[in-house]
Amino acid sequence: MLELKSITKHEREQAQVKDITLSLAPGKLHILLGPTLSGKTTLMRLMAGLDRPTSGEIVMNGQAMTGVPVRKRNVAMVYQQFVNYPSLSVFENIASPLRVRRVANREIKQKVEGAADVLGIKEFLHRRPSELSGGQQQRVALARALAKEASLVLLDEPLANLDYKLREELRTELPRIFKGNGAVIVYATSESAEAMLIGDSVTCLHEGRIASTGSARSLYDHPNSLVTAQIMSDPPLNTVRIKKKGAILEFDGDGRLHAGSHIETLADGPYEIGLRPHHLSIGAPASCGIDAVVATTEVTGSETIVHAEFMGMRWVSLLHGVHALNTGDRISLNPAPDKLFVFDETGALVVAPPGC
């Protein structure tokens, strides 16, 4: 169990972190999710002991770790860049942390081969890292972290520099790789899809503070704030400030939305509405929705992403199938009334759509 107790770190060059309290259980994959400069890497450096927090305490299994130097902690770290020893073979690369600990040769061989097997790089053990592809090099770095049997494994966007397809492949393997070795595993990423697919628990970071913590699904269905909803949405969430008047939601430029039954009971007044792009459908012009003009469309083969404009506001709609829409076409945007998220003016969640 790794516990951070009101950790704060002031930095001049890097992102700051402010008042972070977090407890991370072993045997689970914990995601730190947030955009660049949200403090993911700073927090990981603090966990590793590479930096010392300005204030706060770090406790590992009941033992205060705040002042203990890195080399006395049992930590493994994998970075975005492929960091391997270029002059050592893959075998020696994986074995290096064990050599430092003076583990017996037989045991090293066993552990290295075990880790290489899990990561599917057994056949490359005698090669040099430079003879491997990017994906394989990152597998070597992961195998080293695995073989070390560290009690804390930190993965800082390990897939970011890989090709799309390799990323997909390793992403499905990752939970399996580190499950069951009893370590606390922390994984930083800026992509919500990764967080959804591999994380047991997700911590959303925003400008150095924790925006929310919970299971990926609960954060997706019930984001506690607008910020969390935006971090968990890919493609980005549609948002609009509205004034509720009974069953109608009014917004700038004579826009009107129908309130779903989960919203109708709320007190009238100003709110901010969030809507995921796949809950915004498109109809023929002059039906009951928002009359908008198509700005651009993107076709992914199975889906069409429509960027439409209404009174200077940008709406994004994600449709199944291929739809031929041209720039300048007049369309009607139909938000699904029972899929609206409602936030108050401070950005806190008022009500989430039911049945998620």
Add this chain to the structure above:
Amino acid sequence: MQKTHDHKALWLVAPALLLVAFTAVIPLMTVVNYSVQDTFGNNQFFWVGAEWYREILQSDRFHAAFLRQIAFSATVLAIEIPLGLAIALSMPKKGISVSVCLVLMALPLLIPWNVVGTIWQIFARVDIGLLGYTLNGLGVDYNYTQNVGAAWATLIIMDVWHWTSLVVLLCYAGLVAIPPVYYQAARIDGASRWAVFRYIELPKMSRVLLIAVLLRFMDSFMIYTEPFVVTGGGPGNATTFLSVDLVKMAIGQFDLGPAAALSVIYFLIVILVSWAFYTIMTREDFEPSGGVR
């Protein structure tokens, strides 16, 4: 006490610090001590305060030596930095010719100072030196022991020959570190050769250029061995630079007090000018074409 960073590393630095203290700080303090006292021998010292400093700073001899030193450094920098840059730019970037060029460049740097002096002292002699003899044979009135211009030219050419390589190697290291994508982008942007130099190469090399300028300034400002060996400070006092003058004063005349005062002044000048170079060249809006010549 809690600490994340290991202070054990300090022990590794300690011997070096101690060594520096013994070899630099303590002798410097001794010099400072001498510079404020007078002696008539017998280890008897009298406190004279800033008297020696006043005397040195007002003396024509110091002014002349100082100007000569500044002129020498300025000339040497003005030749070596652009020349070094030019050579580095024209060096090959890949292939076997790279190592050949690098070795050739490094050769002069491997020769000790006094040997360089001796080589040039002989090379430029009118009677037996290849250079001096040839020049005179061609009708040029060249004699570095009699002619002030010839003496200066000999020293400057010698220094350029000896030290331009250093600038070349530094600049070359800076050049090869520039990612090729910058050159590609410049070609596509239609940039001229000059624009590539001005907006890509020079900005990316500004750090190594700073080091080159600082090193060459400090070194040329404190030059001693070569003029001592080649010209001995002559003809007359024409090549008596600050360093040469200092040694004459301290060892030739045994004026320890004034010599010590001169040393301290000398030391401060070097630090001051180096600091000035550093500040100018690391300024945010430093425009290389305006700052370095």
Add this chain to the structure above:
Amino acid sequence: MKLALLSSLLRAVEMAQIDLNNIAHSYLAAPSSEDDFALKKLNVSWQDGGAYALLGPSGCGKTTLLNIISGLLQPTQGAVLFDGADITTSPPEVRNIAQIFQFPVIYDTMTVYHNLAFPLQNRKVPKHEIDARVRRLADMLELSKYLPRKARDLSADEKQKISLGRGLVREDVTAILFDEPLTVIDPQLKWSLRSQLKRLHAEFNHTMIYVTHDQTEALTFADQIIVMSEGEVVQTASPQELFERPAHTFVGQFIGSPGMNVLPCALDGHHISLAGHTINVGCNVTLPSGAECIELGVRPEFVKVTDNNDALPVTVEAIEDAGRYRIARLRFRGLQLAAILPDGAPPPSETAGVLFDADNVHIYADGHLVGKRA
């Protein structure tokens, strides 16, 4: 309205078609075998004003091809034609090509304004014209407030916008080449930059060629995508076609997330036998003679999980939750396949059945799509 102004400014611009005739490239001085070629022989023709993408994994030769078009590299064989004129040996500066690289390339000591103006200044464009273009472009890229600042003081994505701006600032370019330009950009920002690029394309009507390994970027940007693998073009098609009719199992697996299920099968007249289980997909295929490896390809989107008795019995190994949809990882007698469960569908029990959408089942012989007859 700014866009309208700018585009009227560009109307008069001449456009060009790009042809690559029998291009091949090897990085070796004397290539002896086919394997020595990083880029195997290919023919491509790009129309004026189109949006194209070169898609493939790293090392597939797409960057090599891009550098051949821009003139940074001279092909070992073949010719590059711009509007019919052979420019194979011309250097990049005379080709009127703009290129945007993976990492932001900016001139550190210049201001943002000067950075954007640089390609025009080099071409001796009159000052007032430069000023107008730079300011309009900065406006569109939301860089206006940074114009007087030193370029090196900006963040990575702003720097990349400057690189984009330098590519777009010239009105006379034959084509704009993008070499994985969104690599350093945050996911949320990628969405907006991508649609910005698309809008710029619609406005300027430049021919744009976009190189990437990211299927989403390629498919959303381009009208036509060239999928490459190991130095060869595997398929050239629209996003829809690549999704619905992949010409090669590589395309099927590379495009889509997760990629197409490719399952070894046997063919017996109208029936397909999958590890001993016969399924009827209602089609008639004629295999090419000598085909060794027959495979069935079906995208996870067209695999339906049901309780139907006729269905292929599978065990559910895992359910991955991507938020908007879920991926079911299934197994049938040693074959692994994936299915996409639509939003709101109930989670399947441990053993379930799957049905394939007959229209979207494809048969591949030795990797290549075999035509179907109804």
